[in-house]
Amino acid sequence: MAKTKRLLTLFLRFLAIGATIAAVIVMVTSHESTEVFNLTFTAKYSNDPAFKYFVVAEAIACGYSLILLFTCSQTSLGRLVLILDVVIAMLLTSSVSAALAIAHVGKKGNTHAGWLPICGQVPKFCDHVTGALVAGFAAAIIYLILIFCPLYSAQNPLYL
Amino acid sequence: MAKTKRLLTLFLRFLAIGATIAAVIVMVTSHESTEVFNLTFTAKYSNDPAFKYFVVAEAIACGYSLILLFTCSQTSLGRLVLILDVVIAMLLTSSVSAALAIAHVGKKGNTHAGWLPICGQVPKFCDHVTGALVAGFAAAIIYLILIFCPLYSAQNPLYL
Numbered sequence: 633m634a635k636t637k638r639l640l641t642l643f644l645r646f647l648a649i650g651a652t653i654a655a656v657i658v659m660v661t662s663h664e665s666t667e668v669f670n671l672t673f674t675a676k677y678s679n680d681p682a683f684k685y686f687v688v689a690e691a692i693a694c695g696y697s698l699i700l701l702f703t704c705s706q707t708s709l710g711r712l713v714l715i716l717d718v719v720i721a722m723l724l725t726s727s728v729s730a731a732l733a734i735a736h737v738g739k740k741g742n743t744h745a746g747w748l749p750i751c752g753q754v755p756k757f758c759d760h761v762t763g764a765l766v767a768g769f770a771a772a773i774i775y776l777i778l779i780f781c782p783l784y785s786a787q788n789p790l791y792l
Numbered sequence: 793m794a795k796t797k798r799l800l801t802l803f804l805r806f807l808a809i810g811a812t813i814a815a816v817i818v819m820v821t822s823h824e825s826t827e828v829f830n831l832t833f834t835a836k837y838s839n840d841p842a843f844k845y846f847v848v849a850e851a852i853a854c855g856y857s858l859i860l861l862f863t864c865s866q867t868s869l870g871r872l873v874l875i876l877d878v879v880i881a882m883l884l885t886s887s888v889s890a891a892l893a894i895a896h897v898g899k900k901g902n903t904h905a906g907w908l909p910i911c912g913q914v915p916k917f918c919d920h921v922t923g924a925l926v927a928g929f930a931a932a933i934i935y936l937i938l939i940f941c942p943l944y945s946a947q948n949p950l951y952l
Contacts, residue, residue: 733891
């Protein structure tokens, strides 16, 4: 039973690494140029702080999972790993939400604020951002499962 | 010792309720009208989905804390409360991040996307949003403390 749990955790950590690496690569490679009124306009992730934050957060989560895989037995540092998992899950949730908010303005615009949508001009850029957001969201869900598994299955109750 | 912990938890829950109520009220009352090129332009929180999501998330967190205060002894449902605290903390982090991303565009704009800042035209609206974000951020931090306290202080180790 303990071995199955450890294998499941290992599998989820590998999935999380895959999802975060995919999110970083897809977001970083998202640039597209277009001409608007004879002016060349290049859309890239580094044009917006929320997208930059997304890349940094996904990279941190990926690095954390990699370090965890290669350095420590998870049973020996159970509680510390759980606390760090919560921090990483928050970081991922926060970065996906911020990037999603900006991506929504990019897709739909905001007529009240006079912000026009840009996805009509740079559809490939928007597709990349959408892909990166899906991967980032998947990573956040995997971290949620990684947090909830030990909380549910721990033999001893937690006292508040 | 157990009584002190329970009192501290109670105090933090009251603080969280205060912070989330403040965030909701300050955000909901954030509307300002201004005239741009003879057109009346009204800035209000409901103009943007991220701000609406912020209000809903803060209200849910507030309701959850209120229900918890009046319905159950926290020691009897320790683990369930901890899991729900993690969910609420994620919800708060996510909503603050999304609203902050939009508020940043409102304040600084994004020249690459052609989105102009609006805070010069509606400074009071922006002040309200900033206040609501500060309160929302405080609520998220309080929830983080509420999660980390039992994880640190639990007498029994958690097994992964």
